[in-house]
Amino acid sequence: MEFLQTPEIQIVGVAVALVAIVAGAVYFYSTKKPKGCLDPENFKEFELVKRTQLSHNVAKFRFSLPTSASVLGLPIGQHISCRGKDGQGEEVIKPYTPTTLDSDVGFFELVIKMYPQGRMSHHFREMRVGDHLAVKGPKGRFKYQPGQVRVFGMLAGGSGITPMFQVARAILENPKDKTKVHLIYANVTFEDILLKEELDGLATCYPDQFTIYYVLNQPPEVWNGGVGFVSKEMIQTHCPAPAPDIQILRCGPPPMNKAMAAHLDNLGYSSQMQFQF
Structure with missing residues (x-):
């Protein structure tokens, strides 16, 4: 093949x-950048608006921000903490890096590989459009x-x-x-x-x-x-x-x-x- x-x-x-x-050029040349939506101390909920299956165990999840002009507010190279529940219903928190930038306004995306025994993988596997993900950040050195x-x-x-x-x-x-x-x-x-x-x-x-x-x-x-x-x-x-x-x-x-x-x-x-x- x-x-x-x-x-x-x-x-x-x-x-x-x-x-x-084009989006990046507009963002970098803009003098007024909106305030980010993240909170480093508290988890905030973001709605899943689109889920695209990329392979048998990989999917792209798009989450909406409060307005079409909102940005996540994640510094380059840093990540967010995502909170969910594993197969036993216990809370689990794991870091992920969005594939989007703040030049992508109104939403952010995560590309997730879901492992059979992964605790957070279970949470993403069960997520459907309309569900919400708890996110906190930014994090990272x-x-x-x-x-x-x-x-x-x-x-x-x-x-x-x-x-x-x-x-x-x-x-x-x-x-x-x-x-x-x-x-x-x-x-x-x-x-x-x-x-x-x-x-x-x-x-x-x-x-x-x-x-x-x-x-x-x-x-x-x-x-x-x-x-x-x-x-x-x-x-x-x-x-x-x-x-x-x-x-x-x-x-x-x-x-x-x-x-x-x-x-x-x-x-x-x-x-x-x-x-x-």
């Missing part, structure tokens, strides 16, 4: 990215300022792509931000790749500023990306070399994070050049 991009998919990806570019580094290298695995996608979008949609982004995104199978259409659209629209290298542990028969686990050689080839004005961001399952930290240390990246979400 042919898994490489078709012209139709490329066109859709470009269209998605172009819409984002990462603080981004345009131009703070010359180049970002990004190492993402599975659902760890969401903070990377958020940061990449913010950079690329800001006409004043010339930061380059080199992303390595690892998954088990082709079907596990999240946000592929959007990522490919960014790569097509910003070829001089954004590159992506996919790595699969179990690739399809026709595949032109990396195979196996992310190696030191892949990092050397697809990420910026150690330097004072670069930073490597990583986010993935704990075993991957541990392995990537060891690779980066061995390659000479100092602790100041690394950040783990």
Whole structure:
């Protein structure tokens, strides 16, 4: 089966990215930005207005904000805490990073991979349009300022792509931000790749500023990306070399994070050049 991009998919990806570019430019050039809806101390309820199933265990959830001009108010690279109930009816709280930015007014979206035994996965699996999600934030140690580094290298695995996608979008949609982004995104199978259409659209629209290298542990028969686990050689080839004005961001399952930290240390990246979400 042919898994490489078709012209139709490329066109859709470009269209998605172009819409984002226009929205981003309007947002970044605007002098009046509305106040965010988040509360760092108290949970607030947001209504689910659309649920789109992306695969057998991944769905995109769109939640409405109070008005069509409202913004979530989430700083770039930070996340929110979501509260729900597991299969036994017990409360569970888990952090998630929206795939939307504050340039997306009136709503925010979460792309969620639902695991069979995941406690919060159960809550999202049961959610239907009209239900409400309790959210608190912003949370997180990462603080981004345009131009703070010359180049970002990004190492993402599975659902760890969401903070990377958020940061990449913010950079690329800001006409004043010339930061380059080199992303390595690892998954088990082709079907596990999240946000592929959007990522490919960014790569097509910003070829001089954004590159992506996919790595699969179990690739399809026709595949032109990396195979196996992310190696030191892949990092050397697809990420910026150690330097004072670069930073490597990583986010993935704990075993991957541990392995990537060891690779980066061995390659000479100092602790100041690394950040783990």
